[in-house]
Amino acid sequence: MYGYIGKVLLVNLTDKSYVIEDLPEEWAKQYLGGVTLGARYLYRLMKPHTPAFAPESVLGMVCGVTGGSKSLMGARVYVVSKSPVNDLWNDSSCGGSFAPHLRASGFDAIFITGKSEKPCYLFIDDGKVEFRDATHLWGKVTSWVDDTLHEELGKDISVFQIGPGGEHLSWMAAIINDKHRAAGRGGSGGVMGSKNLKAVVCRGTHKIDIFDNSEIMAANKKCIAYGNPGERGEHVMHQFRTTGTSEEYGVCVLAADAPLKNWAGAPDDMPEQYAWNLSGPDMDAKHKVGQIGCFNCHIRCGAVYKVDYKNYHLEHATRPEYESLGALGSMMLNGSSDATVICNHLCNEYGYDTISCGDTLAWLMECYDKGIFTKEELDGIDFKWGDPDAIIAMMEKLCACEGIGVPLQLASRGCARALGKGEECCVTANGIELPMHGGRFNPALIRTFQYDPTPGRHIKGGRGVPFSHNPDEVKYNYEGTGKDDVAGLLEWEWSGLSGVCSFGNFLLPPDAQQQMVYGVTGFKFTQEELDILALRSFTMRHAFNLREGYRRKDFVIDGRAYGNPPMEKGPLKGITVDNEKLGDNFYGELGWDLETAEFPKEFCDRVGGLDYIYPDFFPDQI
Ligand code: SF4
Numbered sequence: 001m002y003g004y005i006g007k008v009l010l011v012n013l014t015d016k017s018y019v020i021e022d023l024p025e026e027w028a029k030q031y032l033g034g035v036t037l038g039a040r041y042l043y044r045l046m047k048p049h050t051p052a053f054a055p056e057s058v059l060g061m062v063c064g065v066t067g068g069s070k071s072l073m074g075a076r077v078y079v080v081s082k083s084p085v086n087d088l089w090n091d092s093s094c095g096g097s098f099a100p101h102l103r104a105s106g107f108d109a110i111f112i113t114g115k116s117e118k119p120c121y122l123f124i125d126d127g128k129v130e131f132r133d134a135t136h137l138w139g140k141v142t143s144w145v146d147d148t149l150h151e152e153l154g155k156d157i158s159v160f161q162i163g164p165g166g167e168h169l170s171w172m173a174a175i176i177n178d179k180h181r182a183a184g185r186g187g188s189g190g191v192m193g194s195k196n197l198k199a200v201v202c203r204g205t206h207k208i209d210i211f212d213n214s215e216i217m218a219a220n221k222k223c224i225a226y227g228n229p230g231e232r233g234e235h236v237m238h239q240f241r242t243t244g245t246s247e248e249y250g251v252c253v254l255a256a257d258a259p260l261k262n263w264a265g266a267p268d269d270m271p272e273q274y275a276w277n278l279s280g281p282d283m284d285a286k287h288k289v290g291q292i293g294c295f296n297c298h299i300r301c302g303a304v305y306k307v308d309y310k311n312y313h314l315e316h317a318t319r320p321e322y323e324s325l326g327a328l329g330s331m332m333l334n335g336s337s338d339a340t341v342i343c344n345h346l347c348n349e350y351g352y353d354t355i356s357c358g359d360t361l362a363w364l365m366e367c368y369d370k371g372i373f374t375k376e377e378l379d380g381i382d383f384k385w386g387d388p389d390a391i392i393a394m395m396e397k398l399c400a401c402e403g404i405g406v407p408l409q410l411a412s413r414g415c416a417r418a419l420g421k422g423e424e425c426c427v428t429a430n431g432i433e434l435p436m437h438g439g440r441f442n443p444a445l446i447r448t449f450q451y452d453p454t455p456g457r458h459i460k461g462g463r464g465v466p467f468s469h470n471p472d473e474v475k476y477n478y479e480g481t482g483k484d485d486v487a488g489l490l491e492w493e494w495s496g497l498s499g500v501c502s503f504g505n506f507l508l509p510p511d512a513q514q515q516m517v518y519g520v521t522g523f524k525f526t527q528e529e530l531d532i533l534a535l536r537s538f539t540m541r542h543a544f545n546l547r548e549g550y551r552r553k554d555f556v557i558d559g560r561a562y563g564n565p566p567m568e569k570g571p572l573k574g575i576t577v578d579n580e581k582l583g584d585n586f587y588g589e590l591g592w593d594l595e596t597a598e599f600p601k602e603f604c605d606r607v608g609g610l611d612y613i614y615p616d617f618f619p620d621q622i
Helices: 025-031 034-045 098-104 142-153 185-194 213-225 234-242 244-254 272-277 280-287 322-328 337-350 354-369 388-400 407-419 444-451 465-469 482-498 512-521 527-547 579-590 601-607 611-617
Strands: 007-012 017-022 059-063 077-082 089-094 109-113 120-125 128-133 158-161 175-177 181-183 197-203 288-292 302-309 312-318
Touching: 025 034, 025 527, 034 059, 034 077, 034 089, 034 109, 034 482, 034 527, 034 611, 059 098, 059 185, 077 098, 077 181, 077 185, 089 175, 089 185, 089 527, 098 158, 098 197, 109 120, 109 197, 142 158, 142 197, 142 337, 175 185, 181 185, 185 354, 213 512, 234 244, 244 272, 244 280, 244 322, 272 280, 280 288, 280 302, 280 337, 302 337, 312 337, 322 337, 322 354, 337 354, 337 388, 354 388, 354 407, 388 407, 444 465, 444 482, 444 579, 482 512, 482 527, 482 579, 527 601, 527 611, 601 611
Parallel strands: 007 109, 120 197
Antiparallel strands: 007 017, 059 077, 059 109, 077 089, 089 181, 120 128, 158 175, 158 197, 175 181, 288 302, 302 312
């Protein structure tokens, strides 16, 4: 089988056993890899209603289809599990170097269940599976663990690990690779911690059989040329190579696209200079000392930063992404790049998702401002809007998991519920904190935030961020949105299927990802087949949640996110997005039940590859 190792590793940490399965060839073609292949396995391996932190819960790490090939930007690994935040489907992807090392170690995917009695790590060394003691690694930050394991095992490994955040079972814990790349969202790091699993370490010499390397090379050549002077990708590729995703931060804050003051503020709530302080050009001038990127990427959109601020003298911090800048910056009216870089660094070191972490601190700041929490309850921290030292101090409490840092592990809604106050200030979709392009600025995003099987994501499909560039009469017209919404969904779902970094949606020529997948696997899909694949992927993730008993009414989004009540000032004044109409249009276009979001059997028959869910959904029709 071209493009695959053809082996999947199933691990049980309770009795330290494992099984190696052959990857069915039919599954490779139907589900390709990444999230979709992960959804197929998780549905089979995980019984319904298993809590995310139960030993029987399953955590999957699945290589994207292009992983292990020479495809540029094609080294994504996809983590699948339940989210501890809402006990629903969760997926999150990560760049770095783990995906090619996973394949080199001899597997396309690993699924982990059970719970180790003591902290352990999994070492997969060229097909050999070892359970190793991780007592000396437990409690340590990710850079220390990465360095230590490289010293112990050699340079040719890749470490996918949790930090102390995952050990503390935080609902916003990430899984970190290469010290700074994160599968961040939804708390899968907490799932890993609940299994006493500190790290998965891979190395090896296995190679996938490539169908046609010349196709991959031709696609790569086109991708590089796409950024040449006069080509369509020239501007955006230049931007990503210099300032990465941080370039647009200032513009987005001043337009009120990026949220301010826990989604309740307007740009004039802070000095304009604060927005520019955290924008790529200003930050780079002050902090940048190097360039970094994921395995085999010609863009290398990351940067190494140094920072000297009070007790922090960091030589190898990294540039916060746009999302991290919004969450740790404007959400708290913070204009200090020093504090933002330090908090971003702490998230990498302690293994937290920067979006949920920043949003949670912003929620707490609003609660403090409103007197819901006192200074004593916050361990003496005067947690005022925009105070960089207070933000760092609260971040340190979270990382140390002490005082207020203990309930904060549960993120905003979990913390509010645990302490019995402050839930009215939460802004989440099904409990998951929202990313940094606002739904009142771009109403199309509200449908994605609310109704995607992984709620509150900016890299799930729909009409997406570019739709916000339309004039208001187009943006805020809620009639007939379903067709475009579903088309956008399919485009982004395909990007997740291809195994290529989702920035490839605008940094690569339109057909490059398909050509890469063809070169790797030999699978040549028509546009109609691609759409079906993408639709299948979305339906599989959705089916996982339906099997849990969730229906449309259970997918809730907090009012402030869509303007209920509307803002009373600023560029978003008076806007309330008709989120239910957007949902009706979306489900209507799919032909699903508007009230329950259930799909009919005819739909599943047409999409194919879904027979495995029939016993649960259509027991009388098979
Ligand atoms: S564009 Fe950035 S995130 Fe994407 S693969 Fe390249 S370095 Fe990684």
